[in-house]
């Protein structure tokens with residue numbers, strides 16, 4: 693899925709491109725992706741409304757629309773956003789559909805939602821697996837949106853303090869990677885950044901939370917902030933179109949079989965819960981007695 697650092701970039705780009713624009717049309721290639729929580733029919737309920745805000749919340753993107761309506765998207769595994777530039781008015785009207793014709797070559801059902809905007813680009817939400825969801829709700833009802841309404845502390849918010857993290861971590865009985873990916877505890881970490889954070893914290897992905905000592909909890913907390921901040925800086929610097937997921941700078945995710953960038957040991961992949969984790973068996977030892985040398989963590993931020 694697009695993860696938090698990806699979505700911070702998407703949020704920046706979409707905010708500049710579409711806030712203040714009025715929706716002139718909306719369509720979908722698969723109505724089952726839509727979750728309309730209001731009485732009006734699609735697309736009429738969106739047409740004529742101005743986009744007032746674009747805001748990432750956890751792993752969701754929230755579009756505030758005029759008239760106290762919100763459009764909230766959960767991109768799940770492969771969903772992505774795309775901005776199609778407004779096509780110039782060509783004298784030969786037969787040539788004006790090129791971009792749309794091009795995007796239509798993919799499975800038309802992959803178009804979760806397209807919003808046509810007055811004097812602006814077309815915003816598309818694309819999802820080949822059609823696992824994501826597009827919710828439309830009254831702002832007063834948005835807490836009823838599944839998962840979205842029950843998320844834990846947002847990792848980019850001032851509320852994500854060491855104390856708040858300690859509270860979320862306390863009494864956890866599961867493995868640390870499952871904890872990191874629990875959206876009701878932390879909003880939000882996916883597979884890629886769970887691996888990167890555990891590598892930075894020198895924690896094996898299968899470590900049980902109750903086995904992690906206070907210094908380890910500190911390291912985990914600091915690693916979350918540091919890994920996400922570095923990823924956001926990298927993705928912003930690359931400034932790719934929103935549909936491109938920039939991941940080539942990651943240290944362990946997607947690098948199984950390749951040498952660890954720190955120690956040279958082959959990065960391994962292991963099944964943890966419902967997903968696969970990539971980790972370095974030397975930098976992230978399974979047993980606690982090997983669990984040493986915190987000084988290698990480098991600069992710790994408060």
Ligand SMILES: [Zn+2]
Nearest residue numbers: 952955972975
């Ligand atoms: Zn290593």
